[in-house]
Amino acid sequence: MKLRVAVGGLSHETNQYSSTSTEFDDFEIVTGRAVFERHAGRTYVGGMVAAASEAGAEVVGTLHAEALPAGTIARTAYQRLKQALLESLGAVLPVDGVLLDLHGAAAAEGVDDVEGDICRAVRDLIGPAVPLVVTHDLHGNISQAEADVVDAMFGVHHYPHDDMFERGQEAMRAVSLIARGRWRPYVHVERLPLLVPQTTTYEGIGAKAREICQRFEEQDGILDCTFMHGFPYADHAFVGAQVVTIADNSDNELARRVARDAARLIWALRDEFTVDYPNPDEALRLAEAGRQWPVVVNEVSDNPGGGAPGDGTHLLRALLAARPENAVFVGIKDPDVVRQAIEAGVGATIDIRLGGKTDTLHGAPIECRAYVKLLSDGEVVLEAPMGRGWRYPLGRSARLVIDGVDVVVISRAMQTLDRTPLLLHGIDAARCNLIALKSAHHFRSGFGEVAKAVVSTDPPGLSTMRLDTFPRSRTPRPVYPLDAHTTYGD
Incomplete structure (x- = not known):
């Protein structure tokens, strides 16, 4: 039957x-x-x-x-x-x-x-x-x-x-x-x-x-x-x-x-x-100290896959200040900046306020000058073991160069799952020294074969590992690790 x-x-x-x-x-x-x-x-x-x-x-x-x-x-x-x-x-x-x-x-x-x-x-x-x-x-x-x-x-x-x-x-x-x-x-x-x-x-x-x-x-x-x-x-x-x-x-x-x-x-x-990840500055120093490229530095606390806005600026600001060689950030959500880049066109230099527009928790906007290197429709089909063959739209996007760092700006809050968003913007992950991205762990499926090391960072954000930072009025208590005396099965 x-x-x-x-x-x-x-x-x-x-x-x-x-x-x-x-x-x-x-x-x-x-x-x-x-x-x-x-x-x-x-x-x-x-x-x-x-x-x-x-x-x-x-x-x-x-x-x-x-x-x-x-x-x-x-x-x-x-x-x-x-x-x-x-x-x-x-x-x-x-x-x-x-x-x-x-x-x-x-x-x-x-x-x-x-x-x-x-x-x-x-x-x-x-x-x-x-x-x-x-x-x-x-x-x-x-x-x-x-x-x-x-x-x-x-x-x-x-x-x-x-x-x-x-x-x-x-x-x-x-x-x-x-x-x-x-x-x-x-x-x-x-x-x-x-x-x-x-x-x-x-x-x-x-x-x-x-x-x-x-x-x-x-x-x-x-x-x-x-x-x-x-x-x-x-x-x-x-x-x-x-x-x-x-x-x-x-x-x-x-x-x-x-x-x-x-x-x-x-x-x-x-x-x-229990985990305790370094702040962005420390994470970038650790990444540089290893000298084995490429290194992925992932921002766990602004993970769009966990409901965070994806426009946080903590890691990106530290990256721009550190000025590492051959670095890329993929990607930060800012549809306004993408529209500005599209209007200016490839080859233009524009003054922007990037990210930090959802709230104050994830950092203030970055005011800077950017060179528009590439524009894209943001249409990606995943190639990693997780979700291979699935259409993963980033929205209209732009590859900007800011202080020597390639920054991929996207229109939707999407975590970076694999290398396809980089390839879409003309970037070969295997040739990068440092790849900064927003994701907790899903990126491991798509970058496992290329990354020589992973350094995670946890600045303030809605998907932070520091669970004690959230107020709780309805969560049953006691609960571990918020309450050290919590018992189970005794």
Whole structure:
């Protein structure tokens, strides 16, 4: 029997400390077959589509809405998005299964658990017998309320998220196995009183935590075990890290026991999540001292992938003051400066106020003179393992030369994921001495083969690793590392 599976989604990573509200028009919305065209490549949806034939399924596009990470979703925007998703799904019923690409850290005005709210509404629409399976980002703040209404959920295991495609494949296979009566999953969310700063799984504690869950996943009866780092830039009742397990045969006791056992082992390593990165001046001195090129200096605290504005000037100001040889900064968001460069044209010299226009936290604008070297439409297709083949629009952009430093200015708040934004602007990353960029860890997927070293810096910003800088009125306390006396599993 060939299954008919509906595919859709709503994805947003909400930084509740951002002053910028996320409105309806901020979402890129596609419907029908366009869902598969827009999200082709090594994405969750790409994996779902790739596994459909093997699973004996026909995929039907519904609605997929995605916005750049930013502040809380406006109430009316969320209501419209939710209604549109439900109407799109209702139009293709009946189906044998539903797959949703959901981030896990979306929050709207009055709705902290957007994913749980959507899944409850979808369950009410499709009824109890139709399999409902979702994919999640590793930074999801997942609720048990959501887990109770879905049949299965698959979060990425890696950061950078270079396994989105594989999780999408798993989700499609799960729908098929559940629909055919071969799987009867139970999902348990074990919450830890732990706020995790952005932590790569390529090495260190992130790799250790991933390996702990992987060992438990190998147990009989366990279909999946994932350590979800959570998204610490939120302030609500279920912010924080979780271990999510899926057990077969509706074995809720097995799912709970394995999740708690894995969580205890991770909790014992909690001190290793603490990081202390240097300020920009110190980071640049460390980069220069190594003398092994190229070196990537990444600004973790103004990471657009974490809801920061992407127009912070702390690292760029230090870079211009240091005047290193053969350096590039990619990229800083400033659509006004891009328009100014376009109006002046290639070869012009212009006086600009660059960056620092969203707030005062991320630094003041840089007033300087710049040479317009290249203009671009900003259209990029990713080549890194994370998201390969996915269209990644930076908006109209300009390559400026400021005090001998190449500075790529973009119109949208986009973190630098791989080397394609440099290539688009005529820059070969392998020939650079120093590459400064805005990203916490995703860049590691795209620069791993070329960077001889990485130095991270953490000036003030909305995605800082210093989690104690954020006020918290609704986060359950005690929570580690804000409260040293926090206990778990005793």
